[in-house]
Amino acid sequence: MDIQTRTSLRFLLNDRHVELTDVAATQTLLDFLRLDRRLRGTKEGCAEGDCGACTVLVGRLTHGQLTYESVNACIRFVGSLDACHIVTVEALAAADGTLHPVQQAMVDTHASQCGFCTPGFVMSLYGLWMHNPSPAVRDIEKALQGNLCRCTGYAAIIRAAQSVSARNAGNDPLVAERARVIEQLQALKDGRRVDIGEGKRRFILPADVDDFAAVLDANPGATIVAGSTDVGLWVTKFMREIGPVIFTSHLDGLRRITADEDGLTLGAGVSYTDAYPAISEHFPQLSELWNRIGGEQVRNMGTIGGNVANGSPIGDTPPALIALGASVRLRKGPNRRTVPMEKYFIDYGKQDRVPGEFVEAIHIPALKPGELFAVYKISKRLDEDISSVCGAFKVLLDTAGKVQAATIAFGGMAGTPKRAAAVEEVLTGSSWDDAAIERAMAAFAADFTPLTDWRASADYRLLTARNLLRRFHLETTGEDNIRLNRYAAVAG
Numbered sequence: 001m002d003i004q005t006r007t008s009l010r011f012l013l014n015d016r017h018v019e020l021t022d023v024a025a026t027q028t029l030l031d032f033l034r035l036d037r038r039l040r041g042t043k044e045g046c047a048e049g050d051c052g053a054c055t056v057l058v059g060r061l062t063h064g065q066l067t068y069e070s071v072n073a074c075i076r077f078v079g080s081l082d083a084c085h086i087v088t089v090e091a092l093a094a095a096d097g098t099l100h101p102v103q104q105a106m107v108d109t110h111a112s113q114c115g116f117c118t119p120g121f122v123m124s125l126y127g128l129w130m131h132n133p134s135p136a137v138r139d140i141e142k143a144l145q146g147n148l149c150r151c152t153g154y155a156a157i158i159r160a161a162q163s164v165s166a167r168n169a170g171n172d173p174l175v176a177e178r179a180r181v182i183e184q185l186q187a188l189k190d191g192r193r194v195d196i197g198e199g200k201r202r203f204i205l206p207a208d209v210d211d212f213a214a215v216l217d218a219n220p221g222a223t224i225v226a227g228s229t230d231v232g233l234w235v236t237k238f239m240r241e242i243g244p245v246i247f248t249s250h251l252d253g254l255r256r257i258t259a260d261e262d263g264l265t266l267g268a269g270v271s272y273t274d275a276y277p278a279i280s281e282h283f284p285q286l287s288e289l290w291n292r293i294g295g296e297q298v299r300n301m302g303t304i305g306g307n308v309a310n311g312s313p314i315g316d317t318p319p320a321l322i323a324l325g326a327s328v329r330l331r332k333g334p335n336r337r338t339v340p341m342e343k344y345f346i347d348y349g350k351q352d353r354v355p356g357e358f359v360e361a362i363h364i365p366a367l368k369p370g371e372l373f374a375v376y377k378i379s380k381r382l383d384e385d386i387s388s389v390c391g392a393f394k395v396l397l398d399t400a401g402k403v404q405a406a407t408i409a410f411g412g413m414a415g416t417p418k419r420a421a422a423v424e425e426v427l428t429g430s431s432w433d434d435a436a437i438e439r440a441m442a443a444f445a446a447d448f449t450p451l452t453d454w455r456a457s458a459d460y461r462l463l464t465a466r467n468l469l470r471r472f473h474l475e476t477t478g479e480d481n482i483r484l485n486r487y488a489a490v491a492g
Helices: 029-038 101-108 116-132 137-143 156-162 178-188 209-218 231-236 270-280 286-293 296-301 304-310 317-323 421-427 435-448 460-475 487-490
Strands: 009-013 016-020 055-062 065-072 084-087 191-198 204-205 223-225 245-247 257-261 263-267 327-332 335-340 345-347 358-365 373-376 389-397 405-413
Touching: 009 178, 016 245, 029 231, 055 116, 055 178, 055 209, 065 084, 065 116, 065 178, 065 296, 084 178, 101 116, 101 156, 116 137, 116 296, 116 460, 137 156, 191 263, 204 405, 209 245, 209 358, 263 304, 286 317, 286 373, 304 317, 304 358, 317 358, 317 373, 317 389, 327 405, 389 460, 405 421, 421 435, 435 460
Parallel strands: 009 084, 204 245, 223 245
Antiparallel strands: 009 016, 055 065, 055 084, 191 204, 257 263, 263 358, 327 335, 327 358, 373 389, 389 405
């Protein structure tokens, strides 16, 4: 099939149609809004997707449905936004100046002081309100994980969020104009390949997954950008040249989720947010980890496939996926192969992927009856922080209470996500008791020689890994899980 090519980028910005023919692969949405369009309600705070001052909403048609999500404009590239609807804080108030209910709630509850972060909070709360008009405090805090305030404190902001549900939403522009926006985006989503620029400025949006395979095969040196939560920092913090770029976040074929008796298969372009319902249903032990990956904006943008493909030794998902026995489906042109997740990571910065090959999907086998599984993330901050250590444990006991099989994997302990082979060997065939745990804890030194860096010392990492095994044992042998539940404590 012949693929038609378009040399312009088309999207909606608030209530206007935008078409660009001259845009660099690495131009951020934040710079475009502030410098090109003079929309300065969107602020630059950190330029790395942490503070949320740059939060905007991006609406996209996916599988025929229009969904708006909060994103970090500072690390989102303009080139990835073809056939999208970008909504900034300037679009919320009515034409006569009447504030949107979310904005008015922020005023009425005195939820702003210096005001620098306020537009980002407003947009995050607006995104929450669109999905959940009556959120609980837990929901509000989750939606605001990616927004930082230096002066007001969060109590008033939470009160603002709680009060919004009682306000009239009749004038909400996105609700009132949803049908018109869908029609416009359908017209923009014409199924063509977008190819703009030359050299380092060039970027391509393939027409579909098959076209993506062909484009990458022809341009094996190109940088693949999905959610840009990692690659975005290569540009904003390291000033790295990454062009030419192939954007993939628009490819519905990479955003499929399928579940059957064999397990769960996630397309490489599935975001953390999109995956969460399926993950919670099939692997509820991963729910807590999932909610601690970045903030809401990062989870909306970031992809599981991207987290695996980049091969970071402190990526949140690989240890859990390795412990679960996940596999990676790789594709180069029309050819596909599947490798175990643990074999995919070869060395620091090196993965089992040849030029022109990309991660197409990840398969997670279903847990077998009787298998015990847990994953623990240790970080300096509870929310929006990178792991110091991330440990995942899967153990199968036989009828006599002995360990029939053990799979234990860690991130942050080596140059790659890595299994604890010596620990597994000690446990296998042993009774699931204190004596076996003590022997296994001593074996960690044979598996890992962790580094000392600003996140944690080597001694801390080794001690923490051992203690996580102890914790897993206690939690799987009926011991009370003594963990502070802040919500229960406050309620009591």
